[in-house]
Amino acid sequence: MDEAPAASGATAARGPIRLDQFLKLRGKAHSGGEAKHRIQAGEVLVNGVVETHRSRKLLEGDTVTVGGETIAVGGAAGNAVAGGPTRDP
Secondary structure, rough: OOOOOOOOOHHHHHHOEEHHHHHHHOOOOOHHEEEEEHHHOOOOEEOEEEEEOOOOEEEOOOOOEOOOOEEEOOOOOHEEEEEEEEEEE
């Protein structure tokens, strides 16, 4: 039987993760509704480009920027995020 993803989120080994789910798992949105609003309002960038589709699939190596914080998506150590957040200059 398949294991459920860890609370920290999906990894590249488990496949892609939706942008809205990623925001919730990383604490950048408290609910799916808030994630949807932030994405559709143009507050979220994926790989430096505004993304307005909440169902956008994120893969290892993608970056997500929200609220001035950039987060790298990765599979290292079983975490949804490798290397943690960085600040935009």
